[in-house]
Amino acid sequence: MQQPPEGPAIVWLRDDLRIADNPALNAAVERGGTVLVLFVLDEVSDGIRGLGGASRWWLHQSLTSLGASLAELGVPLVLRRGAAAKIVPAVVAETGAGAVFWNRRYGGAARTVDTELKTTLRADGLEVASFAASLLFEPWTIQTGAGNPYSVFTPFWKACRDAPPPRGPLPAPTAIDGHAGAAASDAIDDWALEPTHPDWAGGLRESWTPGEAAASAALDDFLATKLADYAGERDFPAEEATSRLSPHLRFGEISPYTVWDRATRARAELGGAGAEGTTRFLTELGWREFTHHVLFHAPELATVNWRREFDAFPWPPLDESALVAWQRGRTGLPIVDAGMRELWTTGTMHNRIRMVVASFLTKNLLIDWRLGEQWFWDTLVDADEASNPFNWQWVAGSGADAAPYFRVFNPELQAKKFDGHGQYVKHWVPEVGTDAYPEPIVDLGETRRAALAAYDVVRNSA
Numbered sequence: 273m274q275q276p277p278e279g280p281a282i283v284w285l286r287d288d289l290r291i292a293d294n295p296a297l298n299a300a301v302e303r304g305g306t307v308l309v310l311f312v313l314d315e316v317s318d319g320i321r322g323l324g325g326a327s328r329w330w331l332h333q334s335l336t337s338l339g340a341s342l343a344e345l346g347v348p349l350v351l352r353r354g355a356a357a358k359i360v361p362a363v364v365a366e367t368g369a370g371a372v373f374w375n376r377r378y379g380g381a382a383r384t385v386d387t388e389l390k391t392t393l394r395a396d397g398l399e400v401a402s403f404a405a406s407l408l409f410e411p412w413t414i415q416t417g418a419g420n421p422y423s424v425f426t427p428f429w430k431a432c433r434d435a436p437p438p439r440g441p442l443p444a445p446t447a448i449d450g451h452a453g454a455a456a457s458d459a460i461d462d463w464a465l466e467p468t469h470p471d472w473a474g475g476l477r478e479s480w481t482p483g484e485a486a487a488s489a490a491l492d493d494f495l496a497t498k499l500a501d502y503a504g505e506r507d508f509p510a511e512e513a514t515s516r517l518s519p520h521l522r523f524g525e526i527s528p529y530t531v532w533d534r535a536t537r538a539r540a541e542l543g544g545a546g547a548e549g550t551t552r553f554l555t556e557l558g559w560r561e562f563t564h565h566v567l568f569h570a571p572e573l574a575t576v577n578w579r580r581e582f583d584a585f586p587w588p589p590l591d592e593s594a595l596v597a598w599q600r601g602r603t604g605l606p607i608v609d610a611g612m613r614e615l616w617t618t619g620t621m622h623n624r625i626r627m628v629v630a631s632f633l634t635k636n637l638l639i640d641w642r643l644g645e646q647w648f649w650d651t652l653v654d655a656d657e658a659s660n661p662f663n664w665q666w667v668a669g670s671g672a673d674a675a676p677y678f679r680v681f682n683p684e685l686q687a688k689k690f691d692g693h694g695q696y697v698k699h700w701v702p703e704v705g706t707d708a709y710p711e712p713i714v715d716l717g718e719t720r721r722a723a724l725a726a727y728d729v730v731r732n733s734a
């Protein structure tokens with residue numbers, strides 16, 4: 273009989289807080305020994321971006337849910353806090369682990385941590401392996417004919433579609449031999465991820481159920497009731513027409529492979545009626561891929577203009593009061609204020625309105641996209657290291673495949689087109705049209721002209 277391998281396998285989870293379709297977990301089970309799951313709250317390693325408030329709230333719920341599911345399988349979830357480069361080897365030493373498995377991350381600082389750990393753990397004689405789990409296509413596999421990364425979405429997505437299709441999702445292990453030895457874990461409450469004084473998370477609790485089971489249910493609900501109309505309705509903020517999967521995908525409570533697989537099956541069931549909605553939905557997943565590929569090749573995406581000629585953009589001195597009016601939803605532009613209040617209350621904002629408020633901040637208020645990105649980073653439950661800065665740069669005009677700078681969203685026209693009956697605005701800004709509602713803080717026409725004049729500086733410097 274084959275001897276079981278020495279020591280437990282550690283599955284080090286990061287942005288993949290799930291049991292189903294988790295290649296690192298499956299590899300640990302297949303190894304044949306005992307298994308423990310580790311999560312490290314790393315807020316100190318060089319270049320690792322600390323989570324924003326809404327993400328911290330989500331993480332608390334997601335880890336609690338995961339811990340309960342793992343406990344049912346008899347597998348311990350060990351929580352530790354500190355620099356991963358120190359914590360992972362410490363847990364290896366404490367448990368006598370013989371293997372460490374993880375799913376890959378794509379941010380620059382995270383990759384540095386992971387690469388160094390792989391080297392040191394292997395040098396210590398451990399079995400170490402990493403897996404593709406969070407993206408459908410690994411960034412180094414999708415390149416132009418000349419071997420460069422794509423900078424435009426359409427050819428990027430065509431290259432993905434021409435590549436071998438994503439694998440099917442892996443089944444969740446039903447029996448795992450959990451590591452029974454002692455492995456000290458922090459208590460999640462000690463991490464103080466949830467707000468207390470004040471507790472601003474009431475709207476988040478009402479709007480969301482984090483965790484793997486809720487993610488799977490959200491996908492099923494979307495496919496059964498909204499996929500067929502997705503292409504036509506996804507732009508209307510008052511309709512609940514999109515999947516609301518983004519925070520679940522961000523924390524890896526569901527894998528893109530599972531989403532891809534189930535959406536493709538749903539298309540087959542819907543027949544012709546499902547084709548357009550499914551293609552559109554899968555293309556949005558394609559945008560998620562693109563943002564991560566761009567981040568892989570431009571790790572400073574949250575701080576540095578992707579198009580470096582934008583470094584010449586003459587941002588005027590910051591008008592703090594305008595920034596605060598934008599953050600609080602008090603700009604006097606109803607559709608902008610509706611979006612900013614939705615964000616503050618629920619931790620999300622409809623995609624169309626994200627574009628409108630981002631355009632308003634960067635073009636009508638002439639406030640640097642980085643400040644908007646930071647606000648979103650703190651307040652969005654789906655705040656993502658790739659998608660957030662990518663989309664901010666996309667709207668600002670400095671990003672990959674960006675909207676041309678001169679395309680300034682007009683909030684009034686956007687409201688007419690996408691919220692014609694004012695349903696969305698009335699829901700979030702009930703005082704609109706009364707004396708209690710402020711006058712617009714800027715003139716849209718004047719500020720648009722000023723933005724275009726500022727852009728001329730970039731154009732002339734290129």
Ligand code: FAD
Nearest residue numbers: 514515516517518556557560623626654655656659660663
């Ligand atoms: P659906 O319409 O159901 O789309 C399905 C999935 O596709 C989404 O869950 C998401 O994973 C992906 N997706 C859709 N649109 C985009 C996009 N433009 N870029 C990347 N992925 C996309 N999305 C984030 O996940 N995290 C962010 O931090 C984030 N910041 C944004 C900032 C700005 C300024 C803008 C304009 C957009 C941002 N987005 C971000 C993209 C998009 O708004 C959200 O992904 C979408 O609103 C989530 O809702 P949904 O899950 O119902 O999307």
